[in-house]
Amino acid sequence: MDSTVLNPEVKQKDADRAVVVAVTAHAVFESGADDGDEVYKVGTAFPLLQALQRVNERLLEENPAESLLFDVILVTTDGQQQSSRIISSTKHYGLEVSKFCFSTTEDFIDGLRTNNVQLFLSSDRKEASQASQNGVLSALLDQNMAACPSEQLRVLFCGDAVVHSNNSPMPSFSAQLGEMRQRFGMFDSPLSMVLMTSRGGRESCSAALLTLRSQGVSVDEAYCLGGSPRGPILSLIRPHFLLSNAFSDLEE
Known part of the structure; x- marks a missing residue:
């Protein structure tokens, strides 16, 4: 069963206006062998989250009352494993992530639906395809994103x-x-x-x-x-x- 955790460090977005984007944590962070660090190294999708955050910052600069903002959710498909480390890594890098959805490969679609996700982004072709087949707009991320602009x-x-x-x-x-x-x-x-x-x-x-x-x-x-x-x-x-x-x- 999926579990969604709110990030108290981030102001929650207007549910009626926000554009909800879910990104798999394994694309944002490198979850390799445990090297003893409390935070993960950044992964290929890290510039993507920075770019989404930059759009929000500029929108709020234009209008502090703006409600049409990106609402970013980090999704895992290995349950609660390393959940504290994912949350710590997000805080460490100052990423504007509103929620964390801890699911399994069997029920992550339920997590996307529960959180009204409008776009699901994953570096796993199977995950992206599965979400798309279940009616969630999805896109595949790849290694080239590491060279994408963050601004x-x-x-x-x-x-x-x-x-x-x-x-x-x-x-x-x-x-x-x-x-x-x-x-x-x-x-x-x-x-x-x-x-x-x-x-x-x-x-x-x-x-x-x-x-x-x-x-x-x-x-x-x-x-x-x-x-x-x-x-x-x-x-x-x-x-x-x-x-x-x-x-x-x-x-x-």
Whole structure:
């Protein structure tokens, strides 16, 4: 059975307005052999949490009463093992994590549902796929995130997923991101949204742009690859995660 623990160090977000993002702890911290330290070393998803936190900080700078904020939950799938160390590590690094959800591989989906998670991020393909199959918008994290910026959250939309998405949570989540992005000007935004179409020509890119705009999303950049390799563009964009119909690695 899953167990959710509130973080008393962090002010809890408005449940009706917050964008709830759950991230697996094993992607945020390196949980290798016990070396005697009280805290874990940082993992590949550490810049992601810093970027989410930076967006919140800038939103509150613009409006101290802002309620449209990221609400971050750390999720484990090995029960209560090392729970105190995970909490201590979060406090040590000053991460704005509202809750800790300690689950098992059998019931972590219940934990996501109980906490009304709108986006689940994991470096485990099986976990991400399982969450998606159970109706939770999910994305796969990979090693490239270690090189992502921590001062700006970069979200990449796959054009095919935007136009032909069979994932009903995606439009709602996209709309919330779009509303957040509108809080900032064209330049120096802590949130950047990029569209990439891997196949097709300008028509495919235009269709994806129109779909996003209908959801209230104006992207900062758009790339029409027309079948070209994604690698060079991805190394330039350095997105934290890719919103797509399939769980493709960012290194492709």
